[in-house]
Amino acid sequence: MGTIAAIAAAAVLFLSCQQQTPEQELIRKTDAVGPWLAALQMAGEKWTVNSVPATFVHTSVDAAQKAFTKAARETGRSDARTDLRDHLGRLIAGGQAESARLRRAVAAQDRRAAVPAIRGLAALHADFEALSKAFEEPSQ
């Protein structure tokens, strides 16, 4: 068992010594944003075709807002380049605005109002994907 523990400790040390730039670190800490944008888009689409109930969209938006707030905090705290931080900040603010718009449309049972919100989320998601791809950690 001693040998195993030693190997494990060595592996942990080795992997934690791999340096990350502040930009990569920020991308990693905010990596929940993209999946949430995509999930809200899907929830919105499914709501418009009656596949999910309105309450599900509400609670999903609430959960996503928490993740957005956390990501915004990380962005504010980060030492990453200003252009990346500004870009991320705009994306997160956009996500907060579009998800709130989706939530209002769903609450009002207004399918037509939901469509632009869903489109907005899709555009933000595409933008986010491109951004994180640009800063992705090189894999071994």
Add this chain to the structure above:
Amino acid sequence: MELVRDVLDKQLIDREGTKMGRADGVVLEIRPDGPPRVDSLTLGFTVLASRLHPRFGDWFARVRARWSVRKSGRYRVPWSVVEEVRQHDIQLAVRALDTPAFDWERWLRRHVIEHLPGASK
């Protein structure tokens, strides 16, 4: 018979077939004029605690004395009531409910279980 393998830690069964605890400890009597004999089996958390470390056992006994519903921390089963040592359990000639081994069980039945709805299936 091997005392560690066949007696220590074995399930104890009472006269009515109720599982009444395990042989948490075995007490030997060292006699001046003959081979040591098995004096009794002991049961209880205090016995278990002192198996981990004697000092832990003493500490546990003090804490227990303050809180427990039992009068004594260890219950002694004299060898004379051991009827048979079988492959998987030890048959005793007592009734579990009459012994201190069931103090907690009795207390729970009387003070908790009886007050809950649907205690019999």
Add this chain to the structure above:
Amino acid sequence: MKARKVSLERLVGRLVRDPDGRRAGRILEVEAEIEGDDCLVREYRLGAAALLQRLGISAGRLVGLPFRHEPLRVPWDQLDLGDPERPRLRCTVEELRARQPR
């Protein structure tokens, strides 16, 4: 000397030395026999082999090692339990080895 009581579970694992202070092994099993109403101790078994015997497994076999050592058997009258913390043989380890069955 009058009768004294000793816990089996505290005896198990104790290191036994012979009168010369040499290690004989640790107590790992106690053999007893029922005689009438009493259950009397016949011998003590010392050493790692006794542990394996007690676990009833060939732990060796599990990792592919052959099962080698027989436990050292100590007749009840050859073990002095005057101080249960420090059990002592009444004979030397060599005498005991010479007396082992087989």
Add this chain to the structure above:
Amino acid sequence: MKKAMTLALGILTSVGGFFDVGNIATTAQAGASFRFQLIWSLLLATLLVIFLVEMSGRFAAVSGKALPDAIREHFGFTFWLVPFAVLTLIHLLTLGAEIGGMCFALHLVTGIPVWVWAPVVAILTWLFLWRSTFSTIENSTSLLGLLTLAFVVAALLHHPPTGEVVAGMLPSLPHHDPEKYWFIAVSILGAVIAPYLFYFYSSGAVEDDWDPSYIAVNRGVALIGMGFGSVISLGAIVVAAMVLAPRGIEVSDYHQAALMLTDAFPFWGFALFAAAMGIACLGAALEVALSMAYTTAQTFGWNWGEDLNPREDARFCLVYTGAILLSALLIMFGVDPLKLTLLTMAINAAALPFVVIPFLLLMNDGKLLREHKNGWLSNAVILFIVILSFVLAVVSIPLAIRGGS
């Protein structure tokens, strides 16, 4: 005839019991983040759990003893204490995760916050245990558990690319997020090889009065039951890979997983997911709570049995009551159910050596099991997978914590 019934029921139960909150969480994550690439860890885990469940049933059938009972009897209290403590921790955490899963399923349908449901779910679970007998629990939850087959049907409806699914059966290195990849691999191992599963199984076999004539039945239950169970997990990976991955949805919250079935079943998908999750978690919660009570009662030699009246085994009932209460508190105090689940599954994997090795030693005891003891093949397979899971867990847990996921 009775044996055939036992076989059929046993298979149903294991299919139902196999798929629980841990499987839902880990397979959804695996499929969403790595598509088919982590199928190998599911297969590896299934292989081990088949061996372990078969051994556990064989042991109970031959010796008439459940594992905790036999391990303490054979190796003594001090030896058993470590596995016992590890099992207790695992039981409490797993029960918390299952209760969290039920609460989340109710939250999905009602929108009422998860923590509000915790006391309701706790009382419901407790009432089930308090009022019913072992076979009622076994049979009702296993029949309802078949709802989880929805994942398999959905997977087939999506026509997954066979080549990629087969390629995922062989281990490969990830193209991105290696820390996440290994952590999910470990969580899958821990979710499938849940220690409570095979400890519980032996107590269940004793409750059902198995004798050596059940050895063949037992082999069938282990192989077919666990095999089918893992097909459901495989279905969930495939669905997540086909529905969530292409949209860029990764699962960091159960809400994201809840959309999985809506592509295959536009009308029923959402309700099916909630129902499958709720029922799978209820079944597992009952088993985990019982398993905790069996383990504790056997450790101390108390009377035990789910078929007895609560007043005949008061302490046994007290243990499951306390366990449900403690675990429900975790959820009531706002612990995130998904995070709790993933952490628990990784701990399961790390705990494997502690709970499997004493069991393995017992299985090699010729005096106890005679001709039914383990062969070298089972020993080798089990040791290999257990050590592998342990190493992976010990390496990946700190990494995942550092990564903040």
